Amino acid sequence: METSPPFRFLLLSCLLSPLSTFASLDLNQNGQSDVWENAFQATGLAAEEDSDGDGMTNLQESIAGTDPFDPRSRLLPAIGGQSGNEFSLFSTEAMEKEYTLWSSPDLSPDSWTIQEQWIGRGDPMEIRLSLPDSSPVFVRLEVMDVDSDGDGLSDWEEHQLGYDPDTANSMRLPTHDYTRAADSVGSVNQVSISAVDSTTHEGWPDPAVFAIRRTGGVDALSIHLSVTGTASIGSDFQTIQPVVEIPFGSNTVWVEIVPLEDDLTESDETVTLTLLEGTHYTASEQDAASITIIDDSGSISAKEAARFLTQATFGPTPELIQQVQTLGIEGWIDDQFNQPIGLHQPILEAIDWTAEGGGPYAFHKMRAWWEQAMNAPDPLRQRMGFALSEIMVISDSGAPERTPRGMLNYYDMLLANSFGNYRELIEDVTFHPCMGIYLSHQGNQPPDLELGRFPDENYAREIMQLFSIGLWMLAPDGTLITDDQNQAIPTYDNSDITNLARVFTGMSWGAGNTDVRWEFFWPDVPDGYNYDDFYVSPMKMWNGPFSESFQHPSGQWDTREVFYHDQGSKTVLDVDLPANDPSAPEDDYAYRDVGRALDTLFNHQNTGPFISKLLIQRLVTSNPSPEFVGRVASAFADNGSGVRGDMQAVVKAILLDPEARSYSVSEDPHYGMQKEPYLRFVSIARAFDAASESGIYEVYWLNDQYGMTPLSSPSVFNFFSPNYQPSGPIKDAGLVAPEFQITNEVTGILVPNHFFSSIWYQISWNGTHPNREVFFDFSEEIALIDDTDALLEHLDITLLHGQMSNELRELLYFTLTRPDVTNQSDTERTKLAIYLTVSSPEFAIMY
Amino acid sequence: MKHSLWIAVAIVALIAGVWFYDTRHTAPPAPEPTRRLKPPPPSFYDPSEPDPRNPTSPLARTLNRPDHSAQRDLEIVYTLLFQTRQFVKDLPSRPLGTNAEFTAVLTGDNSLQLAAIPPNHPAVNESGELTDRWGTPFLFHPVSSSETTLRSAGPDQQLFTDDDLVYPEE
Amino acid sequence: MSKLISRRKFIGQACCSAVGSTALFSTLLNLRMANTAAAQSVPAGSDYKALVCLFFAGGCDSYNMLLPYGDAEYAEYAAIRGDLALSKANGEILPLLLNQSIGKDLGIHSGMPEIQALCNAGNAAWIANVGTLVQPTTKEQYQAESVILPLGLYSHADQIRQWQTSVPQDTSSVGWGGRTADLLHSLNNNENISMNISIAGNNTWQSGNEVFEYVVSPGGSTGRSRYEETWGVNPAMSSAIDSQLTHDYQNLFVNTFAKKGKGAMDAHAEFSSAIDESATLETAFPEDNYLADQLRMVAQTIQARSALGMNRQTFFVQVGGWDHHDEVLGTMGTMLPAVSQAVDAFYSALAEINAQDNVTLFTASDFGRTLTSNGAGSDHAWGGNHLIVGGAVNGGQVYGTYPDLYEGNLQDTGRGRLIPTTSVDAYFGELALWFGVSPQDLPTVLPNVTNFYTPTAAGGPLGFMNLS
Structure with a gap:
């Protein structure tokens, strides 16, 4: 590598030697930073010796922040390759030190100029020099400590200790950084051990965790352990090392106990770790701790049950976890299928509106919604129904806003169909008056070229695009099919829309008599009829023929025979829907015509994978594998008894799939989904039993905070698109993350702030009826507050289904035990x- | 977040609504006692005169009928307009501001020639305006192309006084 | 953050080769070159421009804001407005001195003396009878239904949306301010804070396809609850939040969520520190005036433009309560002075920070109101009069065509509802061109603009902005 430069080229590694007290912790006053001494276990080295023989003295290494025992770790640059006039210099760059590169043409004292100055980032340092042809150049590299916050610790030291170099009170602690560091360096290591995650389960290998923590000291510390207990190392749990190290600058090391499945039916077993004597530390009183390995012959792990419930409900509660553990996952799902429906409309109907001072208004829906979200006997169905309400959308931001009863009736219809058949679901959606006014197919009449009248196409388009087959042809596993030009293939074209729009004609008020033409428009309801009742009964079909009056352009009135449902043949997605033969009219032609169109959508190859993938995205993960989608779609195609569209089979296929259930999936960094922000709040409410004295939930008007609330999507396209890709690593990995579409710099603040106000104050206020104010119940948690590890373990199960990371747990532990x-x-x-x-x-x- | 439209509607509803309904309380005192009220014309529909050509809403026939409340009248007009919008899909492209313009639509001047209210309904005055049971034209307040709120001047036949009726009530 | 500038990686930059024979440190040089290149397209600071939309929600009765003063036109006005007419004899109208006669003598509501002064000083102008149109529309065409009309004409929500989208024929809710920001946001050197800032909540105008409004209150941006507090558990809480959001997580979704949360906090931190660190405005804003509170925050944000790295900004402020079906005279009599004083203070504040030529405030509203009275107030109509304020405005003038006001005139669709003689596209097109939207891009921002104006023509559609 050594090549002779074409001209004189001198490197000086000039270390600006600061006063030993400058920005440096040096309690032993040997001129070398105590932090450096601890970091490299180099306490008390002779300053002028060069322990690793790399050409730099130990004192110089301490100033440069390099390792005195590693000759490769040195500031003095090595000359790298030469290419023409270009040279590279290589050196070791320490974090947070300031480097200055000087140059001079002739070494005269006044000729040195700064070429570059930078702060070390710990990267391997490479300096590229492009030298002029003729004259010599001298360069020199300086290193200097910086103390940005003026707290007496250099930035390098603060970085080593995990402090913030920009503030004298890192972590906003009341203790000054210098004092804190001096206290640590100056005291003896005291070590304790705790079981911070005290159970693991043979069937759910989320490890049990011991935390070994020290107070005092910053040096790397080897802790010696003895392993006892009824479980056998290597057969009941994975082997652990008898010596573990708390790294320099850290205060904790974790020992994870990963259970091994042994096919034995045995009682629960324990692992006990005891701290043994060692150098550099003393064990505290808390020198032993135990965890339990639960045998998998009994019920499933509480963690597994909680994780399942996070997918399958609005959030786990202790009671539900118990239920799932008792019944098993599939057994619990089966049990849910048989639970009564937690209906919403009846709750609204039971309210005395006079006493309430008027209503129902749109916001009152949330009162019923919350009551069921918290208390319904069928939490799985509630979760499914909500997912369906985000696929087959009606919304407050459209015409149905004026009929909260109708909208809850629609929502209850979704619930009722959640465990039914998709074919009935799509029919009930089609005939619901709220959908009829939201996507405006109610009152559609056949095209009339003379009048220039065409049936509204909204519903025809959206039922295909959003509720059944989607825009692009899909393989059975939900992946795009492409043509020979590698282009995606559209599922439908404009002719399909216009034909299907002609199918959705003749539908109107459920309260009307379909034999009477004008009841299509004006049902003959009794005096005093509540016209809002129009929106709680399914639309009916007016076929005809009817005799209709019309006005000639001359002004002359005349009558003609009309049908309100289009009698002609239609072709939808290459399926011919027959015309109604006037000579032999079909009974119930209009209804059957719609039925045949819905059959066409139902039987389309896309519908299974399309709906399956949407539901998986709502419940389990944003990016299911094609295999996962394929398995669910095949359950949609055939429930095992030859029935297509069985939603129970679909629900089971989603929730019992290995990609939903297996422990290992959560270790894939591409797996998972953002829990919808509003549902996060609901799950907190469930975890802490949010309630008012009266049992009433007035939880209204949170759309601005969350960017979403049930039944209030800004359009039929839901709050977020199933294909949304936030820019950054998710998009770069070709993944989608729908919920991130409503995660921005406004909701990024307002969502946690609403959590905050709900936790610190209350969830809802009511000056007139204090017994309606909704509060969390933290009594169980408050009872645990003096045992931090126990509280955190409780929160881990309650909120994070046992998956709280060691880092988060330790952050919370550190935070809760701060002075x-x-x-x-x-x-x-x-x-x-x-x-x-x-x-x-x-x-x-x-x- | 694309809920700006919703917000805009809400803001309007709030601003318009708050103002529209609250002015009752800030309105000037009732008219001078010397003012003579116009005698209310018979403004409810006589079912002996059915429209042979284009049956209208039975609800319309009960408009301004004395056996129910005046508030119900507003609900009827509001409901008829809402229902008409379900059928006459091109209504948003039709400029609708004045009472007469709304009444024209309600009485069949629309692309479907769909009449919720018979054009010869006694509540329709000679200016083509739909009147309340005291003979004063309703005030149609267009909130959006799918929502119109209503106000009746009440027995004193003067808009924006304490006896006004509004629908929907909030 | 002060040290960030020297944190550079010297490894992995193999792309950097020697530039020029005298180059000693090519890496360094290349970095500098790159910085210069990025900055050249927008010279920092000198090319700042901001648009401020002042929305009068509810439908301002703007024919009592800008109204006839000359005897003949006043008589016409007084006749049609009846009990809603301002009294010239009682001094309820302030005369405007126009730079050029428009054939009519006009005045403004006597509650707006500050606006009168701004106008007479050439720093404010008016647009007459402007409103939503899809294409030029005559009364004959209107009556014959032979033109495409705005959807939901005369209704609040639809017209509010259309004034903000400038696309009256559809129900999209992407605003022209949002579309402008989609085009121009790259001119700003700030990745955390949107080019569009609303002091009046979410709105359509500033919602683009990519860029959305950053919502702040008159008191500033919102941060995490108690994040700055130093008592109780708050320091520990804030520190833990920082740790959570800056940690690197293995799971992409967790990591992205943390980054987004951090981004939201950074936006607030940047915004609030830029506001806090900029000098306090000397200009006194009127008290108990919500518009003034909003405009003060706008002025403070503009003052902090360099700290925020902003070269283009839009602001949305709003005053509601204009739906004067009743009591129009009395209520306008208190609302217009509040507007006038707030806008005047805003202009003074801009002058104080020497940004008056860089900022243009324009008004908008659902619609104008009926010229005829309903017996108590006025009802929803169509075209109305609007105000533009700023140093770059060719002020002291009324632009567009101030219509005749007699009942049944050529613009009157009944009850004195006037078909606009100037479209919102012409109004906004001029503002967009001034703001820096290129003539080629104008139809992207304002899809109907070519129905009213040829973007490549010299000069703006109306001429009220100094486009040179």
């Missing part, structure tokens, strides 16, 4: 623990 927190009230500390858990990124994502 400025331990002196706060139990309530404050409990709220802090809960708020930090529910506002954590880990809680936002289901994986």
